[in-house]
Amino acid sequence: MAERGAPTAGGDQSGGKTPKTARGRRSLRALLDAAAEEFGEKGFHEAAISRITARAGMAIGSFYTYFDSKEAIFTALVRDLSGQVRDFVTPRLAGVQGGIPMEQAGQAAFLAFVRQHKEIYRIIDESEFVDPASYREHYARTAERITARLEAAEARGEISPGAAPGAAEVRAWALMGINVFLGLRFGVWDDGISIEEVTRVSGDLVANGLAPKGERP
Numbered sequence: 001m002a003e004r005g006a007p008t009a010g011g012d013q014s015g016g017k018t019p020k021t022a023r024g025r026r027s028l029r030a031l032l033d034a035a036a037e038e039f040g041e042k043g044f045h046e047a048a049i050s051r052i053t054a055r056a057g058m059a060i061g062s063f064y065t066y067f068d069s070k071e072a073i074f075t076a077l078v079r080d081l082s083g084q085v086r087d088f089v090t091p092r093l094a095g096v097q098g099g100i101p102m103e104q105a106g107q108a109a110f111l112a113f114v115r116q117h118k119e120i121y122r123i124i125d126e127s128e129f130v131d132p133a134s135y136r137e138h139y140a141r142t143a144e145r146i147t148a149r150l151e152a153a154e155a156r157g158e159i160s161p162g163a164a165p166g167a168a169e170v171r172a173w174a175l176m177g178i179n180v181f182l183g184l185r186f187g188v189w190d191d192g193i194s195i196e197e198v199t200r201v202s203g204d205l206v207a208n209g210l211a212p213k214g215e216r217p
Contacts, residue, residue, distance in 0.1 A: 027066070032077055082141065111195045143172045
């Protein structure tokens with residue numbers, strides 16, 4: 001995960017109010033962390049700016065130094081969480097050799113992140129209705145990163161060629177779907193099973209499919 005001292009998502013975090021000082025960046029970080037707690041517990045509609053600032057240990061007037069509204073901080077939070085996932089997973093793939101082991105490592109890293117940030121599911125799910133553009137961007141950018149990894153692995157001969165043009169993108173969305181629901185079941189609902197056990201089973205599925213050995217179509 002990215003350093004907690006600064007926002008992680010790309011672009012303008014606060015509607016033209018991006019802080020220029022270290023103190024301002026710490027304050028913005030505190031607001032985003034507090035918003036994650038508030039939206040994660042209460043949901044968008046029941047969340048309150050006053051409780052966000054209270055959680056952050058800030059005066060309510062300070063909120064408007066960075067955000068114009070509850071909707072604005074929610075949008076910034078979705079982008080920030082998306083950036084945190086990226087920054088948590090990416091370094092854990094460094095040095096992993098082979099396309100399939102890399103996707104297994106990606107699954108494990110995502111599960112580890114979810115277990116630390118279970119609120120991400122409620123926030124991302126609500127963004128489909130509160131801010132559909134950020135919701136779509138979150139998944140599209142994730143799929144782009146997976147697609148790039150698969151294309152590189154295929155070029156190195158580490159995974160099979162796709163069955164049709166554009167196969168890497170289809171595969172990427174399929175793998176992302178697996179990861180999302182593994183995170184929900186074994187990260188949010190129940191984290192009692194070890195990540196290693198989950199990814200061993202899911203990794204075998206990714207590597208070998210469902211067909212009996214020697215009878216793959």
